[in-house]
Amino acid sequence: MGSCAVSYKGRAASTLGEGERILIIKSDGACLLHRPYGYKPVNWQPAGTVIRTHAEDGALVIEGLRRTPREVLRIEFTALKTILSGSLEDSAQFAMYATERVMQRAIFLRPQLIEEGLKPLKIEKEHPRGYIDILAVDREGREVILEVKRNEATKRDALQMYKYVSEYRLTNPAARGVLVAPSLSKEAQLLLSQLNLEFKRLRLEECERVVAGADEE
Amino acid sequence: MGSCAVSYKGRAASTLGEGERILIIKSDGACLLHRPYGYKPVNWQPAGTVIRTHAEDGALVIEGLRRTPREVLRIEFTALKTILSGSLEDSAQFAMYATERVMQRAIFLRPQLIEEGLKPLKIEKEHPRGYIDILAVDREGREVILEVKRNEATKRDALQMYKYVSEYRLTNPAARGVLVAPSLSKEAQLLLSQLNLEFKRLRLEECERVVAGADEE
DNA sequence: TTCTCAATTTCGTGG
């Protein structure tokens, strides 16, 4: 903690005049310089950075160097308020719920969440124009393209799915497209019916239960 | 700094077991909890968050509450290593160079960077489905839609441009689309040729020289 | 508020 001036050059370039900030340097090389406000650091380097320090004209200069891409962060402290050094013990598990992946996994584990007889084939199948969340086959053997959204599905989501489905329909006119989300905006609803696509309501909560149940087994 | 356990619930949800971390709380409500490694905080709240603290079973509980969206971050410190409090004076100017805007400006100042006879009409022109970086007219009077990228252009960038160009081609089939970037991914190159779009190599460095030269005059 | 897009995006995943 102290007063410093900063310059950065690499993927972009920036300068910052003298002011009081907090600098954190972690043992993996990650470093973060924070101004007194805001969520994001004003300057930083990611893990893997090589830190070097030296004195220069009565100032403490801290440089973070990185290759691929080549980047240099230079912080020049002219006044120090506090220096803290130590090591932290932290081996705990971080668990994040409520991601789109949970929904995908639940559908794969229990396809009847969507409909009876559905057989998922592939998650995140590659496609010349992007990715399909899930590719499946229904009980009548038709291809089903599933686009999964964690939040209310928008017009944009419907269009994205249409991009994929229309491609499939060139070779397989019976191909279905199902947008899976907890809810659907009114505009998206209209669009889906115009594009001959379907919607299946599915809430994150249900998916979490399915995935949790599978993990117990 | 100390040992804590964390839970978060809001747009998503997460838990983190006991471990030693650094917590920064800024006066605007922004708070960041950092593990001993990595660039990103493991949990956080943005500026505007209301911070409340209380003791509970011998632990220091710090809660960050936020509305729109409703989010709660709860940090329970069971052991403290250090507490630091103070205010920082920082009113310096932050200047960032080397952005996409520099490239846009350079093209506007010196259109021959793209091709002879090009006449730029408008930067960031509105469009029903987004924004066009630059709209121009070539020496033969054809509309040219320019999509500018600071880094290597991807398939995604080509598709975004195609969205605009195909719209223009409905009324003006001769309309051109030019993707401007320092380089082009192989997949994007293929896509461009399929979609009848063009690529023009332009490096940030050249643009910076052009803009710097213009500023001197 | 909403939408749209840039970002030193970062991060993970798969080829």
Next chain:
DNA sequence: CCACGAAGTTGAGAA
């Protein structure tokens, strides 16, 4: 190592 897409993306700018 690239390429692609998600992210509690964040942040800025305009309607």
